[in-house]
Amino acid sequence: MMPQNTPPSPRSLFENLKREHPFEPVSVTGTIPAFLRGTLYRNGVGLFEQFGRRYTHVFEGDGAISAVRVEGGQSLAAVRLVESDGLKAEREAQRHLSGSAARWSTRIRANFTGRSKNNANTHVVSWQDRLFALMEGGKPTEINPDTLETIGESDLEGEIPGAFSAHPHRVESRKALYNFGLRYGKQTQIDLFTLPDTGPARRLGALPLDHPVMVHDFIASDNHLIFFIAPVSISIWRHMVGFGDFADKLKWSPALGTEVIIVPIDRPDQPIRFSVEAFFASHFAGAYEEDGHLIVDYIHYPDISLITVLEDGLGMTWTDKSRHVHGALHRAHINIAHRTFTTTPRWDGLCEFPRINPAREGRKYQVIWLQTACYIEDCLRSEISRIDENGGVITYTLPPGQFCSEPVPVMPLHSREDEGSILTLVYDCYDQKSHILILDATDLVEQARIQLSQVIPLTFHGSWVGETPPDPLRD
Ligand SMILES: [Fe+2]
Known part of the structure; x- marks a missing residue:
């Protein structure tokens, strides 16, 4: 039976x-804090259906890029679809030209000719004053940071031979972003x-892998x-012949272990x-080195059921727990010399999307902020939580x-970590x-809210681009 006072559908x-x-x-x-001067860019899904097919x-x-700019306590907002070459071609043809929504013959042709769409829908990052929308199966798509107009796909001046993942990570001490991309083929x-x-x-360089796998972060x-x-194998033949939907192409093979x-x-x-x-491991919070060990905090799942749970989004309700995706915050200890690995839960809360202070990326941090969830009267309640090194947890629970x-953490210059x-x-x-x-x-006390004029559909990741870059911390 549906609990009383269940909110309207999140459709x-x-x-x-x-x-x-x-x-x-x-x-x-x-009151927006005075140090907040810049733009929050987020990326997610702008179109769930076209031409009558979902x-x-x-x-x-x-993809769609949304942006909220804060200047002198005032705020401006913008949102635009990513106008990928694939989307433009589909609009011209007035039908889907690749992916599960395309006709089977069209889908196969797209797969064999390598014309799958780069939908650039997962993350948006800034590098050298350029803005890029990212998805893990394609190259970066450059976006004008002021108009959100799509400039186009980029291989960063010839350096990206295949894909560029949606999860670059910064190492503050090296003043650089690092990233990876998967290239499928015979090897x-x-x-x-x-x-x-x-520069x-x-x-x-490149690392060979034993199998065609999916790696998100x-x-x-x-x-x-x-x-x-x-061990998330991608069935290349299923992909090439256009069999099944997105999740059908993935196979969980636990006997192979995690490398x-x-x-x-x-x-x-x-x-x-x-x-x-x-x-x-869906997402990573951070990693640092300590006494010959690597300490890694990440969101842990026993398998890849989270991918099948999401489907097309329409099954999402406030009460059906089987449709909600949340993992567990784990900490891995890796002894580099002895090649030993242990992983243990840091907290028993339901969580995803961990972030740390940007100035701490690559080195020791004390605090992680996460999207978390709980159930009150069997109804999902969405939360932001902060967990510290000693296991202390502070949570802000949103209304039903x-x-x-x-x-997304944003810190002033020369600030404490939190x-x-x-x-x-x-x-x-x-x-x-x-x-x-x-x-x-x-x-986690509320400081301000910026009201937008409409629903921004599901977003995954985002970045704050400040007027001044993050600075080393004072402690
Ligand atoms: Fe992600």
């Missing part, structure tokens, strides 16, 4: 973006990239790139590799019918609009 979170618009003023309640999985949707490879704050992007410490390669790969950044041709019991996205603000995009199914909620990073 509009999974419906096409209603209106694209350039930056326009939006209202602010509360994508069978939210990951196939066309599947992981390409490794560095994007320094100054060109560069491919560091990785993490970097001061001196190492760390991969947990779960731990540690790549020394200065010696990328000398990786350390070994396998452990199978698990899946609201759903928050990944928390001094600043946490920004999250909140969907409200009662007023059918979204807003940016700004919380104090220390105690």
Whole structure:
């Protein structure tokens, strides 16, 4: 039986973006901290359906970049679809030309000719004042940061031979972003990239893999790139012949174990590799080095059921727990010399999308902020939580019918690690609009909210691009 006072359906979170618009003023309640001057960019799904056919999985949707700019306590918002070449071709043809929503013959032709769409729907990152929309199966798509207009796909001046994952990670001490990309073929490879704050992007090398696998995220410490390669095989033949939907192409093979790969950044041709019991790491919070160990915090799943749970988004309700995706925050200890690996839960809360202070990326941190959830009277309640090194947890629970996205920490210059603000995009199914909620990073007390004029459909990841870059911390 449906619990009393269940909020209205969250369906509009999974419906096409209603209106694209350039930056326009939006209202602010509360007081935006003075140090917050910049833009929060987020990426997610702008189109869930076209030409009368819905994508069978939210990951196939066309990307949309939303942006909220804060200047002098005032705020402006903009949102635009990513106008990929694939989307433009489909609009011209007035039908789907690749993916599960395309006719079978069209889908096969697209797969065999390598014309699958780069829907650029997962993350948006800034590098050298350029803005890129990312998805793990394609190259970066450059976006104009002021108009959100799509500039086009980029291989970063010839450095990206295949794909570029949606999860670059910064190593603050090296003043560089690092990333990887998978290249499928007779031999599947992981390409490794560095994007320094100054100078060109560069491919560091490539690692061969035993199987064509799906890898969503990785993490970097001061001196190492760390991969947990779960046994998620991609069935290339199913993909090529267009069989099944997105999730049908993935196979969980736990007997193969999860491969731990540690790549020394200065010696990328000398990786350390070994396998452990199978698990899946969706997202990483951070990693650092301590006494010959690597300490890695990540979101742990026993398998890949989270991918099948999502489907096309329409099954999402506030009460059906089987449709909610949350993992567990784990900490892995890796002894590099002895090649030993242990992983243990850090907390028993339901969580995803962990983030740390950007100035701490690559080195020791004390605090992680996460999107979390609980159930009150059997109804999902969305939360932002802060967990510290000693296991202390502070939680901000949203009202019923609201759903928050990944928390994005923004810190002032020369601040304490947890001094600043946490920004999250909140969907409200009662007023059918979204807003940016700004919380104090220390105690998660609400500081301000920026009201948007419409629902921003499901987003995955985002970045804050400040007027000044993150600075080393004072402690
Ligand atoms: Fe992700």
